[in-house]
Amino acid sequence: MALSDYTGRAVLTAVDLINSHDVMTGTDTLTSGVEATELLRRRGWVVDRPLSAANLQRLRGLRPRLRFVFGNPAARKSVEDLNRLLHELQAQPQLTDHDGAWHWHYARPKAPLAERVATTCAIALLTVIADGDTSRLKVCEGTDCANVFVDASRPGSRRFCDSKGCGNRAHVSAYRERKKQAT
Numbered sequence: 001m002a003l004s005d006y007t008g009r010a011v012l013t014a015v016d017l018i019n020s021h022d023v024m025t026g027t028d029t030l031t032s033g034v035e036a037t038e039l040l041r042r043r044g045w046v047v048d049r050p051l052s053a054a055n056l057q058r059l060r061g062l063r064p065r066l067r068f069v070f071g072n073p074a075a076r077k078s079v080e081d082l083n084r085l086l087h088e089l090q091a092q093p094q095l096t097d098h099d100g101a102w103h104w105h106y107a108r109p110k111a112p113l114a115e116r117v118a119t120t121c122a123i124a125l126l127t128v129i130a131d132g133d134t135s136r137l138k139v140c141e142g143t144d145c146a147n148v149f150v151d152a153s154r155p156g157s158r159r160f161c162d163s164k165g166c167g168n169r170a171h172v173s174a175y176r177e178r179k180k181q182a183t
């Protein structure tokens with residue numbers, strides 16, 4: 001899969017947003033405007049001040065709608081949901097060169113930041129689906145993990161996220177299991 005830098009960053013923004021709520025433990029790391037600002041800046045968003053409470057709420061509410069697309073082979077349902085989200089947000093694609101290079105803006109003009117993030121993430125995920133790469137939007141198979149990730153490996157055979165060492169843990173327990181059976 002070949003994601004353009006822009007699509008890649010937007011997809012990874014979606015991944016980070018979704019994973020900020022650990023659905024296995026209930027731990028939420030997106031509870032303040034400062035945390036949201038840091039998350040977005042790490043993915044290249046220009047955020048000049050901590051997110052407002054309203055923007056934070058919008059981002060938190062976006063997570064389940066984006067999570068649904070991962071680990072879901074039914075592309076049609078994901079497409080319907082993301083298209084509906086774009087419709088609700090009144091997305092309005094425009095090409096712009098305000099920063100010197102032509103690029104797309106998807107939100108309506110003057111939309112609040114969370115809305116720009118939402119439209120951009122939705123378009124990026126739809127682009128992955130349109131490229132025939134739905135199956136690369138995955139949910140980690142680690143026992144205690146439901147993190148989502150994008151499998152950009154050539155064979156597309158990754159099974160684990162890499163932020164929590166899930167692959168390593170699975171290797172260790174498979175090794176222990178084999179040893180137990182051998183003795």
Ligand SMILES: [Zn+2]
Binds near residue numbers: 103
């Ligand atoms: Zn721009």
Ligand SMILES: [Zn+2]
Binds near residue numbers: 161
């Ligand atoms: Zn994991």
